[in-house]
Amino acid sequence: MIASLALILLAQLCGEAIARGFGLPVPGPVIGMGLMFGFLLLRDSARSPLPRLLPPPLVDGTLETIAKGLLANLSLLFVPAGVGVVGRLDLLKTQGAKLAVILLVSTAVSLLTTVLVFRGVSALVDRRGRKDEG
Amino acid sequence: MVGNDFSLWVYLARTPLLWLTVTLTAYVAADRIAAATGRHPLANPVLVAVVFVAVVLALTDTPYPTYFEGAQFVHFLLGPATVVLAFPLYERRATVKRALVPMLAALAAGSVATLVCVIVLARLFSIPQPILVSLAPKSVTSGVAMGIAATLGGDPTLTAILVILTGIIGAILVTPMMEALKISDMRARGFAAGLAAHGIGTARAFQVSEVAGTFAGIAMGLNAFVTAILAPLALHLFS
Numbered sequence: 001m002i003a004s005l006a007l008i009l010l011a012q013l014c015g016e017a018i019a020r021g022f023g024l025p026v027p028g029p030v031i032g033m034g035l036m037f038g039f040l041l042l043r044d045s046a047r048s049p050l051p052r053l054l055p056p057p058l059v060d061g062t063l064e065t066i067a068k069g070l071l072a073n074l075s076l077l078f079v080p081a082g083v084g085v086v087g088r089l090d091l092l093k094t095q096g097a098k099l100a101v102i103l104l105v106s107t108a109v110s111l112l113t114t115v116l117v118f119r120g121v122s123a124l125v126d127r128r129g130r131k132d133e134g
Numbered sequence: 135m136v137g138n139d140f141s142l143w144v145y146l147a148r149t150p151l152l153w154l155t156v157t158l159t160a161y162v163a164a165d166r167i168a169a170a171t172g173r174h175p176l177a178n179p180v181l182v183a184v185v186f187v188a189v190v191l192a193l194t195d196t197p198y199p200t201y202f203e204g205a206q207f208v209h210f211l212l213g214p215a216t217v218v219l220a221f222p223l224y225e226r227r228a229t230v231k232r233a234l235v236p237m238l239a240a241l242a243a244g245s246v247a248t249l250v251c252v253i254v255l256a257r258l259f260s261i262p263q264p265i266l267v268s269l270a271p272k273s274v275t276s277g278v279a280m281g282i283a284a285t286l287g288g289d290p291t292l293t294a295i296l297v298i299l300t301g302i303i304g305a306i307l308v309t310p311m312m313e314a315l316k317i318s319d320m321r322a323r324g325f326a327a328g329l330a331a332h333g334i335g336t337a338r339a340f341q342v343s344e345v346a347g348t349f350a351g352i353a354m355g356l357n358a359f360v361t362a363i364l365a366p367l368a369l370h371l372f373s
Contacts, residue, residue, distance in 0.1 A: 011217045025362030027277050029216035030355040036220035067218035070211065071347065074337035075179040076161040077212045078301070080205035081276065082184035083191065085298045087198045088291060098259040102269065103296065106251040107304045110273055110330035111311055114244030114353070118322035122236035 003055040004063040011036045147196070153204025160186035173341050175306045180334055212333070216275075219336075219351035226348050233321050237352065240322070244329045244353075245360045248273050249368040257372065268292040270365045272300045275332040278358040282365050297332065304331025305338035320345040328353030 015032030018024070024031070043050045043059070051059045092099055146152040164182035171177040191201055202209070223230060230237075249270060256266040267288035271279040276297045280290035308327045317323060324346030327335035332354050340347030 005214075008214045008217050011220075012213045015217070025278065025281075026355075026359050027216070027275060029213040030358060032213070032217040033220045033223070033351075033355065036217050037224055040220065040224040064221060067221040070215045070218050071222070071340055073161075074215055074333065074340060075165070076158070076183070077208055077215055078180045078298070078334055078337070079157055079161055079183045079187060080202060080209040081294065082180055082298050082302075083187045083201060083205070084198055085295045086184060086188040087191075088295055091289075091292050091295060095259075095261060095265060098261060099265075099269070099296070102252060102255045102259065102261075103272070103300055103303055105255060106248055107273070107300055107330050108307060108311065109251040110244055110248040111304065111308055111326045113247035114240045114326035114329045115312065115315070115317055115322045117243040118236045118240035118325055119317065119319060121239040122233065122319070122322065125235050 001057065001062065001066065003057045004066045007039070007058060007063065008036070008066070011039070147200065150204035150207065153196075153201045154207055155204075156187060156190055156201075157183075157205045157208050160190070168341075175309045175338075178302060178305050178338070180305070180337070181302050216333075216355075219348075219355070222344055222348040223351065226345065229321070229345070230348065230352065233349075236322075237325060237349075237356075240325055241329065241353065241356050241360060244326070245273075245357055245364060246368075248330065249361070249364055250372075253368060253372045264288055265292065267369060269296055270369055271361055272296040273304075273330050273332065274358050274361045275354055278362060282362055286366055286369060298334070301331045301334025304335045308335060308338060309342065321349045324349035325353045329357045332357075 011032040012029050013032075014035055015030065016028030018031050019026055019028040042048055043054070057063060160183040161179065163186060164177075164179040167182055168174070168177045168179045187201070190196075191198070252269055252272065253266065256269060261269070264287065267286045268283045268290075270286070270288075271282040271293065274282065274297070276294050279293050279297045282288075283293035284290045304327060308323065308331065312323045312326075320343045324336075324339040324343070327339045327346065328350030329335075331338070336347060336350035336354050339350035
């Protein structure tokens, strides 16, 4: 477990260093995600010597179990920040009703546009793919 | 006796133990409620747990910074949780690769539509400029959104509030909306949830399906990047 946690934190740390070092507009943990993805590719590639060199928990599925556990309880991690919102709702007092309408409408528009464009383009790509085959 | 109770309280209030326990217990209770309602969108575990904790804080007259000293250990895990989004992404990399074109198209359309919609509505309602700037990046994960707002002259605290509220609204809206539209493609549903409602939408997506969660995680990461670039541009064009 400790080896897995250390690896996850190391990925995040490198991500933060890269994000801050280069002044990138991407959060460090997102770069850390990319680094972890790269690690998994390297670890599992056919001729990789990594499985023999790495501590067993990083190879035998322990790492995966910890990752799944964290993601299964992703909601928990937003609770402290959410509680902070309750204490600062006074900031919304002057424009509260208008902001509520904007948040509701724009979030609905955001969901709708994204899902419809995804589906439309996906159908288009599928159709072209079939044409190429046939 | 009263003195004894008081010294116990003073001790507990000073260590992270109490508020860490309260946070975890509130979440476990909220998650049980969510499970009992068959993961009904309105029984959103973030929303319910936040209400529980807020009630405890109000009853005990505890200031937020005191609470956060304990809860910060949970908050800290947001970073590692983002890193481990690499695992479902890696497991499903073939599926993700096949969906690359629809993903990029949906990313461009979704992030532009969100920004334009927010700015146009805010202008319509004559929202003051500093609040508008704080509002613009609201679909992006909070760390990045606060950074964008601060750079453009907004109020990062207000942004954090709007981001969390957007996340909860999106997580509640997404399932009923997709069901009403009869959209069963979990890739598209997840991607929309992550783009519109960042991590809270992603948490919801993982409850519905792992494919949806994977695509939500990707959308969250990509939208943070795109909105950081587009928000200043959009604000400039529409003001």
